Amino acid sequence: MHVVVCGKVIPDSSVTLEIDPDAKRMRRTDVPHELDPAAASALEEALRLTEQHGGSVTFVTMGIPDASVGIRRALAMGASAAVHLLDDAFAGSDTLGTAKALAAAIRQQPRFDLVVCATESSDSYSGIVPVQVATLLGVPALTFAKQVFVDGETVTIHRQSEEGYAVVTAALPALVTTTSGINEPRYPQLKGIMAARKIEIQQRSAADLSLGPDDVGDSAARERVLSVGAPPSRGAGRLIHDEGDGGREIADFLAQAGVI
Numbered sequence: 001m002h003v004v005v006c007g008k009v010i011p012d013s014s015v016t017l018e019i020d021p022d023a024k025r026m027r028r029t030d031v032p033h034e035l036d037p038a039a040a041s042a043l044e045e046a047l048r049l050t051e052q053h054g055g056s057v058t059f060v061t062m063g064i065p066d067a068s069v070g071i072r073r074a075l076a077m078g079a080s081a082a083v084h085l086l087d088d089a090f091a092g093s094d095t096l097g098t099a100k101a102l103a104a105a106i107r108q109q110p111r112f113d114l115v116v117c118a119t120e121s122s123d124s125y126s127g128i129v130p131v132q133v134a135t136l137l138g139v140p141a142l143t144f145a146k147q148v149f150v151d152g153e154t155v156t157i158h159r160q161s162e163e164g165y166a167v168v169t170a171a172l173p174a175l176v177t178t179t180s181g182i183n184e185p186r187y188p189q190l191k192g193i194m195a196a197r198k199i200e201i202q203q204r205s206a207a208d209l210s211l212g213p214d215d216v217g218d219s220a221a222r223e224r225v226l227s228v229g230a231p232p233s234r235g236a237g238r239l240i241h242d243e244g245d246g247g248r249e250i251a252d253f254l255a256q257a258g259v260i
């Protein structure tokens with residue numbers, strides 16, 4: 001079974017994210033990067049599946065040169081190959097542009113049985129890209145998986161819902177998105193870190209993927225960020241001194257707020 005994991009490499013969690021007021025985008029340059037923890041969980045699930053059923057895992061990311069630190073981490077965890085979609089032509093891509101690039105890179109694989117993505121990334125968390133990728137590849141998307149099972153020609157997930165979970169099955173090839181609590185990603189061991197250094201990261205440009213300015217980059221983006229701003233500051237709380245009627249005052253307050 002060949003599994004492709006799409007994962008983002010994002011600004012390190014220690015970085016206070018800043019938005020460039022002119023570009024209205026996150027400042028990603030000159031900040032330390034890390035493998036998105038959500039992508040690490042998706043990768044962990046793929047590694048467990050191939051350990052159980054045999055096969056290999058290829059990690060694919062689209063990102064700036066700093067993404068290589070996260071790619072090395074994915075290889076050290078156990079991915080056997082990595083593809084880095086790296087080209088100035090990708091800058092400014094919206095979710096559809098990102099999905100087109102990822103889908104084109106997946107199509108270039110000799111074969112794929114399963115694509116695993118995180119349900120949403122930890123920095124932009126729009127939660128749109130995986131289903132776009134599945135649509136472009138023409139494979140079913142099984143989303144919000146809290147457990148994944150592969151059995152011969154099918155994949156089955158437990159799809160998290162507010163009430164519990166639904167059991168969803170599809171024929172392979174398919175795409176699955178994992179929830180963040182699905183597993184505890186492994187910590188890379190020294191052997192894995194050393195082995196990862198010997199693996200060549202395959203770089204792909206937009207031209208390598210036969211994509212042009214109508215597909216990816218700012219010129220192709222149909223999503224536009226119109227404005228960005230800080231959230232309104234929270235007002236002071238209201239303190240109720242209980243002089244015998246505190247319960248009633250709280251109930252009145254909650255009723256006014258429409259909570260009860």
Ligand SMILES: Cc1cc2nc3c(=O)[nH]c(=O)nc-3n(C[C@H](O)[C@H](O)[C@H](O)COP(=O)(O)OP(=O)(O)OC[C@H]3O[C@@H](n4cnc5c(N)ncnc54)[C@H](O)[C@@H]3O)c2cc1C
Pocket residue numbers: 006007008009025028038039042060061062063090091092093094095096098102116117118119120121122123124125126127128129130221223224225
């Ligand atoms: C107008 C516009 C311009 C933008 N310009 C830029 C820009 O210049 N540079 C930039 O970095 N971002 C840019 N973005 C943000 C970019 O669109 C998002 O980072 C990207 O589309 C993914 O969105 P997301 O993280 O919310 O995806 P989600 O849908 O939340 O991602 C879910 C999952 O899809 C997969 N996935 C998503 N993105 C990638 C990826 N890049 N590589 C591998 N797997 C992935 C992962 O499994 C991820 O966990 C721009 C957005 C807009 C609207």
